[in-house]
Each structure stands twice: as C-alpha cells, then as structure tokens.
Amino acid sequence: MALLDIKNLHASVAGNDILKGINLTINPGEVHAIMGPNGSGKSTLSNVLAGNEIYEKTEGEILFDGKNLDDLVAHERARAGLFLAFQYPIEIPGISNMYFLKAAVNAGREYRGEEQLDAMDFIDLIEEKKNVMNLRDDLLERAVNSGFSGGEKKRNEIFQMAMLEPKLGILDETDSGLDIDALRIVSDGVNALRSPERSFLLITHYQRLLDYIVPDFVHVMVHGKIVKTGGKELALELENEGYASWVGEEGP
Amino acid sequence: MKIEDENSFDGLTDKEYKYGFVTDIESDSLPPGLDENVVREISRRKEEPEWLTEWRVKAYHHWTTLEPPTWAKVEFPPIDYQALSYYSAPKQKIDAPKSLDEVDPELLETYKKLGIPLGEQEVLAGVATVAVDAVFDSVSVATTFKKNLEELGIIFGSFSDAVKDHPELVKQYLGTVVPYKDNYYATLNSAVFSDGSFCYIPKGVRCPMELSTYFRINAANTGQFERTLLIADEGAYVSYLEGCTAPQRDENQLHAAVVELVAHKDAQIKYSTVQNWYPGDKEGKGGIYNFVTKRGHCRGDNSKISWTQVETGSAITWKYPSCILKGDNSVGEFYSVAVTNNMQQADTGTKMIHIGKNTSSTIISKGISAGKAQNAYRGMVKVAETAENARNFSQCDSMLIGDRCGAHTFPYIDINNPTAQVEHEATTTKIGEDQIFYCNQRGLDTEEAVGLIVNGFCKEVFKELPMEFAVEAQKLLGITLEGSVG
Ligand SMILES: Nc1ncnc2c1ncn2[C@@H]1O[C@H](COP(=O)(O)OP(=O)(O)OP(=O)(O)O)[C@@H](O)[C@H]1O
Ligand SMILES: [Mg+2]
Numbered sequence: 112m113a114l115l116d117i118k119n120l121h122a123s124v125a126g127n128d129i130l131k132g133i134n135l136t137i138n139p140g141e142v143h144a145i146m147g148p149n150g151s152g153k154s155t156l157s158n159v160l161a162g163n164e165i166y167e168k169t170e171g172e173i174l175f176d177g178k179n180l181d182d183l184v185a186h187e188r189a190r191a192g193l194f195l196a197f198q199y200p201i202e203i204p205g206i207s208n209m210y211f212l213k214a215a216v217n218a219g220r221e222y223r224g225e226e227q228l229d230a231m232d233f234i235d236l237i238e239e240k241k242n243v244m245n246l247r248d249d250l251l252e253r254a255v256n257s258g259f260s261g262g263e264k265k266r267n268e269i270f271q272m273a274m275l276e277p278k279l280g281i282l283d284e285t286d287s288g289l290d291i292d293a294l295r296i297v298s299d300g301v302n303a304l305r306s307p308e309r310s311f312l313l314i315t316h317y318q319r320l321l322d323y324i325v326p327d328f329v330h331v332m333v334h335g336k337i338v339k340t341g342g343k344e345l346a347l348e349l350e351n352e353g354y355a356s357w358v359g360e361e362g363p
Numbered sequence: 364m365k366i367e368d369e370n371s372f373d374g375l376t377d378k379e380y381k382y383g384f385v386t387d388i389e390s391d392s393l394p395p396g397l398d399e400n401v402v403r404e405i406s407r408r409k410e411e412p413e414w415l416t417e418w419r420v421k422a423y424h425h426w427t428t429l430e431p432p433t434w435a436k437v438e439f440p441p442i443d444y445q446a447l448s449y450y451s452a453p454k455q456k457i458d459a460p461k462s463l464d465e466v467d468p469e470l471l472e473t474y475k476k477l478g479i480p481l482g483e484q485e486v487l488a489g490v491a492t493v494a495v496d497a498v499f500d501s502v503s504v505a506t507t508f509k510k511n512l513e514e515l516g517i518i519f520g521s522f523s524d525a526v527k528d529h530p531e532l533v534k535q536y537l538g539t540v541v542p543y544k545d546n547y548y549a550t551l552n553s554a555v556f557s558d559g560s561f562c563y564i565p566k567g568v569r570c571p572m573e574l575s576t577y578f579r580i581n582a583a584n585t586g587q588f589e590r591t592l593l594i595a596d597e598g599a600y601v602s603y604l605e606g607c608t609a610p611q612r613d614e615n616q617l618h619a620a621v622v623e624l625v626a627h628k629d630a631q632i633k634y635s636t637v638q639n640w641y642p643g644d645k646e647g648k649g650g651i652y653n654f655v656t657k658r659g660h661c662r663g664d665n666s667k668i669s670w671t672q673v674e675t676g677s678a679i680t681w682k683y684p685s686c687i688l689k690g691d692n693s694v695g696e697f698y699s700v701a702v703t704n705n706m707q708q709a710d711t712g713t714k715m716i717h718i719g720k721n722t723s724s725t726i727i728s729k730g731i732s733a734g735k736a737q738n739a740y741r742g743m744v745k746v747a748e749t750a751e752n753a754r755n756f757s758q759c760d761s762m763l764i765g766d767r768c769g770a771h772t773f774p775y776i777d778i779n780n781p782t783a784q785v786e787h788e789a790t791t792t793k794i795g796e797d798q799i800f801y802c803n804q805r806g807l808d809t810e811e812a813v814g815l816i817v818n819g820f821c822k823e824v825f826k827e828l829p830m831e832f833a834v835e836a837q838k839l840l841g842i843t844l845e846g847s848v849g
Contacts, residue, residue: 161800161804163800165796165800184803186803189803189804190806195804201797202798204819204820205792205816205817205819206819210819211802211805212805214807215806218805222806271805275805275806
C-alpha cells in the first residue's frame with residue numbers, strides 16, 4: 112500500500128487557485144524530490160498535506176497511511192506520522208525547545224498507544240539525536256527558534272524530525288540557507304532516518320542536495336501541476352536547462 | 364540541561380466556568396439600599412464596639428462626597444449603589460458554629476466543590492499544611508487549624524471574631540495602611556465591610572503553614588466587602604493565600620475588598636492570590652466587578668512584603684497591590700499574571716513607594732489578552748527625598764492572542780532622590796495562527812499549544828506561588844483561554 116496517495120488535488124489560498132490537479136504516489140521507503148520555479152505551488156502542497164487551514168482543498172483525495180486526510184486536523188496528521196520541515200520555521204516565544212519537544216514526542220506516543228517518556232528517557236533520546244545533528248545545547252534550552260539564525264532554524268527542524276520519527280518527512284527547502292557543512296550534517300541526519308518504512312518528500316531548488324540525499328524520483332512542478340517525473344538525472348537536466356521549456360505554456 | 368515537568372492541563376476539558384453553582388441556603392440579608400442607618404445596622408448586627416460603628420459612619424459620610432474614579436482603562440455602566448444589599452449572612456451564623464460539626468453540611472459541600480480542604484476528613488487526609496478561613500458571602504464561616512495556630516500565639520480567623528476577641532489589635536491597626544478616606548471603593552468598604560480575615564503573627568514566630576482564605580459570593584445582588592488585616596510583628600514570617608470563586612449570574616456583582624498588611628522590623632509577608640471570579644459570558648453579560656484596594660506597609664527596617672497574583676476571572680478587575688517601603692532596607696515585590704479573554708477588562712498594577720534608605724522593589728507583570736479583552740498595566744514607582752539608594756526593577760510583558768484584543772502599559776515614575784536606580788523593561792509578543800499551526804504540526808492540539816506558550820510566558824510569576832497554587836493557576840489559565848485561538 113502506498114504511504115501517500117494524492118489524486119487530482121486542487122487547492123486554493125486567499126481565493127486564488129494554486130494547485131490544479133496534482134497526482135502523486137509515494138510508497139514506503141521512497142524518497143521523492145519536487146523541483147519547480149518560485150510560486151509554482153510547492154509550499155502550498157506541503158501546507159495542504161500538513162493541514163494548514165489557511166489553504167483550502169477544493170477537489171481531489173489524499174490518502175496517508177490508509178487514512179483519508181480530510182478526516183484529520185493538523186495535530187492529528189502530525190501524530191499519525193506526517194512531518195513538515197517548514198520553509199520558514201516559526202519562532203515560539205516563552206517555551207524552551209526541549210520542553211516543546213517533550214510535549215510533542217509524548218503527544219505522538221499517546222496517539223500510538225505508547226507509554227509517555229519521563230524526563231530521564233527523554234534526555235537519553237535527546238542526547239542520542241542531538242549528536243547526529245550536531246546541535247548546540249544552548250539551542251535546546253532557548254525558546255523554540257527564537258533568535259536562531261536561519262541555518263540554526265533549519266537544523267532544528269531536522270532535529271525535531273529525528274526526535275519525532277515520522278512516517279513521512281516533507282522537507283520544504285530545508286537546504287536553502289545552509290552552509291556547506293550544515294548541508295552535509297542535515298543530509299546525513301536525513302539519510303540516517305531513511306528506512307524501508309519511512310518516506311521523504313524533498314522540496315528543493317538545488318540539485319546539490321540530491322547528491323547527498325539521493326532520490327528515487329524527481330518531479331517538476333509548474334503552475335500547480337506536476338509536468339514531468341523522472342529519476343535523479345532529471346535534477347541534473349533541470350540544473351542545466353532551467354524551467355524555460357515549461358514556464359509560459361500556461362499562464363499563472 | 365533541564366527539563367520542566369509542569370504538566371497540568373487536565374482541567375482543559377471543563378469548558379464552562381466550573382464554579383458556577385449556587386448554594387441553596389437560607390440567608391439573613393438586609394434589604395437593598397445604603398444610608399447611615401444601614402451602616403449602623405450592619406455594625407449592630409455584628410455587635411461591634413462603638414468606636415468601630417463611628418468609624419464606619421465617618422467613612423460613609425465621606426463616601427457620599429466622593430465620585431467614582433474614572434482614570435482606569437475600563438468601561439462599565441454606572442453602578443446603582445442603592446440597588447445592592449450590603450449584608451447577607453447564611454442564617455445559621457446567628458448562633459455561630461463552635462466546631463466543624465456544627466457547620467451547615469450544605470456549606471461544607473460547597474467548599475468541597477471548591478476544592479477547599481475544610482472538612483475534618485480532608486484535613487486528616489493530609490492537606491494538612493493549609494489553614495483555611497472561608498468567607499461565604501459576607502461572613503467568615505469556619506477556620507481550620509485554629510488550635511495549632513493558637514499554641515504559637517498566632518491569631519487567625521474572621522475579622523468579626525477578632526473585633527470581639529482582640530479589639531485592641533484591630534483598633535491599633537485598622538485603617539493605618541488604607542485609611543478610610545483612601546479612595547472611593549475603599550471608603551465604601553470601610554463603611555459597610557461585613558467580614559474578612561484577620562491575622563496576627565507574634566514576634567519571632569514563623570507561621571508553620573500556609574494561611575488561606577477562600578472568598579465566595581453566593582447571594583444575588585449582594586455586594587461583597589471583605590476586609591483583611593494581616594500583621595507580622597518583629598521577625599515574624601507568614602505566607603498567605605487568597606482564592607476566590609463566585610457563582611454564575613446574569614447581573615454583574617460588585618466586590619470591593621480592602622486588604623491591609625503590616626510588616627514590622629525584620630518581618631516578612633508573602634501574600635498570594637488566585638482570583639477566579641466569574642468573568643461574565645462571551646458577550647460580557649454578568650461577572651464580577653472586582654474593585655479592590657490592597658496595600659502593604661513595610662513599617663520596620665529590613666521588612667519585606669511580596670504580592671503574587673494570578674488574575675483570571677472577573678468582568679472588570681481594578682486592583683493595584685502596593686507597598687509602602689518605610690523601614691530602611693525594606694523590600695517590596697509584585698509578581699502578577701493578569702489574563703483577560705472575551706469581554707473582560709483588567710486595569711491592574713502596583714505602586715512601590717520608597718521612603719526608607721536602601722529600599723528596593725521588584726515588579727514583574729505579565730498581561731495576557733485574548734478575544735476582545737483589554738488588559739492594562741498601571742504601575743507607579745515613587746522615590747521620596749528620604750530614600751537614599753533606592754532601587755527598582757520593573758518588567759512588564761504583554762502577550763496578545765489574536766488581533767482584536769489590546770494591551771496597554773502605563774508606567775509612572777516619580778523620583779525625588781538622585782541616588783535612585785530605576786530600571787524599566789517592557790515587551791509585547793503576539794501569538795498568531797502561524798505559531799499555533801507550527802505547534803499543531805508537531806502534534807500539539809491548539810489548547811495545548813496555547814497552554815504551553817502562555818505558561819512559558821508566566822513562568823517567572825508562577826514560580827513565586829506555593830506549589831499547589833501554581834498548579835491551580837496553570838489550570839485556570841488554560842480554562843480562561845479556552846477557545847481563544849482559531
Ligand atoms: N497565504 C497566502 N496568501 C496569499 N497567497 C499565497 C499564500 N500562500 C501562497 N500564496 C501564493 O500561492 C502561490 C504559490 O506559492 P507557494 O508558496 O506554494 O510557492 P512555492 O512553489 O513554494 O515557491 P518558492 O519556490 O518561492 O518557495 C504564490 O503565487 C503565492 O503568492
Ligand atoms: Mg516554497
């Protein structure tokens with residue numbers, strides 16, 4: 112069974128139709144990449160999947176892990192194993208990164224009928240994951256993303272993903288704004304999470320990320336539609352030729 | 364690394380104001396209306412000495428010359444003081460109960476619903492670190508632990524009992540911190556106050572348990588005017604808790620209390636309040652008008668008074684717990700969380716008046732508004748000429764949830780001695796839908812998310828509260844902000 116099955120998805124935001132019939136199937140263990148010009152609807156797709164209510168799904172069907180996503184609100188989707196690493200991570204004042212994560216991890220565990228982690232177990236988990244992501248201690252104690260640099264925020268997103276161990280990780284331009292070392296660390300973090308059950312959807316503008324995290328499929332999104340699908344070599348093609356041959360075929 | 368284990372949103376599912384029940388007890392009330400005869404009648408029923416009757420009458424006459432204050436940032440229709448009843452006692456009080464067995468079981472049931480450990484059973488069951496004086500409508504009903512406290516020479520009980528048993532103490536201190544001419548509501552209170560709590564901690568005694576008062580307004584159309592007087596003699600220490608609830612009604616109800624604290628040399632008073640009066644419904648109908656005057660007097664050198672308050676209820680809160688720092692090296696503290704949701708209005712803050720040398724004060728104020736609520740911080744730091752080396756640190760943080768509410772800060776600073784060091788910091792944060800969605804995306808539901816953010820914001824104040832109160836305060840915050848986002 113597919114982990115994620117999107118059929119003829121249409122969605123709008125602020126009265127504008129953005130997604131115009133997306134079809135996409137992701138099987139367990141697969142890594143898919145979506146590339147496409149600015150404004151083509153990539154973040155819209157990730158927000159619709161995550162259940163951001165600003166975005167309105169107008170047509171189509173999304174099945175995630177056998178469940179119809181229409182039946183689940185955002186926090187239920189998250190607990191069911193859908194994770195979104197935000198293109199622009201949000202700052203949450205007043206609550207420490209650690210405490211936030213503990214609440215999030217335990218919310219997921221409760222959903223799955225697992226025992227709550229106590230403080231000691233949680234610290235052990237943090238220690239294990241933190242080393243993989245090379246995250247500084249002070250970032251754990253500071254309020255979520257507050258005053259983090261752009262790169263620190265991105266790294267924190269992947270750290271959170273590692274802590275939450277989702278079934279599907281959607282990474283919306285996680286590579287943008289990362290320095291070369293950080294890109295490597297983040298990619299290693301993602302690769303460490305790859306498993307036959309876990310899938311990823313990588314949204315990126317740069318072929319380089321895909322050298323580190325090698326995708327099974329690459330899709331090109333233009334004007335709210337997937338216009339081409341191929342293997343990892345498609346990314347190289349795009350890097351050389353750009354989107355010129357697709358853009359302009361259809362007005363925005 | 365540190366992990367905070369402050370997980371207490373069990374109460375979140377109680378959607379409605381959960382203290383909104385009315386107790387069916389016959390009460391012995393005066394008919395509505397206020398004049399000199401009513402004032403004298405209250406005093407007569409309470410069998411007060413003449414000096415107290417005359418003090419009330421003086422206050423009443425002064426009150427008739429006053430106009431209600433209009434400077435606070437709150438709006439409400441004029442109150443018809445003639446439509447209120449100024450005295451309501453549960454009937455059985457006429458023969459006051461001598462022990463808990465004699466207390467009306469229905470009253471005890473009420474306290475049980477409020478979660479007050481009043482009955483013997485609960486006391487035995489180990490809630491045994493809190494002595495409670497419960498004020499029901501206008502009279503103080505029962506005091507637990509009276510005996511244990513008496514052995515230490517501590518006097519703790521109803522104000523009325525203190526007037527009978529320790530008139531010299533009451534006479535010596537009453538009105539010395541909040542004079543009867545102080546302000547409109549305090550003057551009214553001085554004329555008609557019905558009961559309240561009285562506490563005296565003798566020299567050198569450290570009160571071994573938290574002392575606590577629960578106020579509950581029950582009868583309709585009754586004003587509640589308690590008077591609390593708390594004295595810590597030289598070197599004494601006491602921590603005092605005040606909790607408040609009221610049943611849900613359509614009319615607004617007036618609550619105008621006065622609290623006076625006196626700290627002598629080397630004495631320390633910690634006064635904590637969790638205020639949860641009925642706030643009115645979503646349209647602002649009903650709810651308590653809470654117009655309270657609270658003031659502490661650091662009378663002796665090295666004395667200290669701390670106010671900690673968590674204000675989540677009331678339709679309108681008008682309240683400025685203050686410290687007069689008269690003794691040299693005396694310390695005043697004010698820690699406050701004020702939450703307003705829907706149509707609630709709060710204008711609250713503090714006054715720190717530095718008179719003695721080397722006096723210092725700290726103000727930490729956290730205001731949270733949601734819905735269409737308005738929340739104002741009003742603080743005054745005054746340094747008199749005599750106050751060499753006075754210090755003050757003030758921090759006023761506001762949090763807005765949604766974009767229809769308001770937060771306002773009015774700091775007043777009046778420095779008359781050049782050696783003073785006064786610091787003021789202020790911040791405003793807003794919780795928006797994007798933050799809530801981010802939390803949702805990590806698996807937290809909206810109420811949890813708001814709870815986490817808000818509790819994080821209030822941490823500095825909550826840590827000043829006694830443990831069991833801190834937990835209750837967190838729950839109340841959750842309940843108050845229920846449904847405020849999304
Ligand atoms: N909240 C919003 N309100 C109004 N318009 C929006 C909103 N979110 C997205 N849009 C519009 O939808 C279109 C698609 O935006 P989206 O963010 O999905 O693009 P993208 O493919 O992620 O672009 P980029 O590569 O620049 O991140 C854009 O035209 C954008 O302006
Ligand atoms: Mg985008």
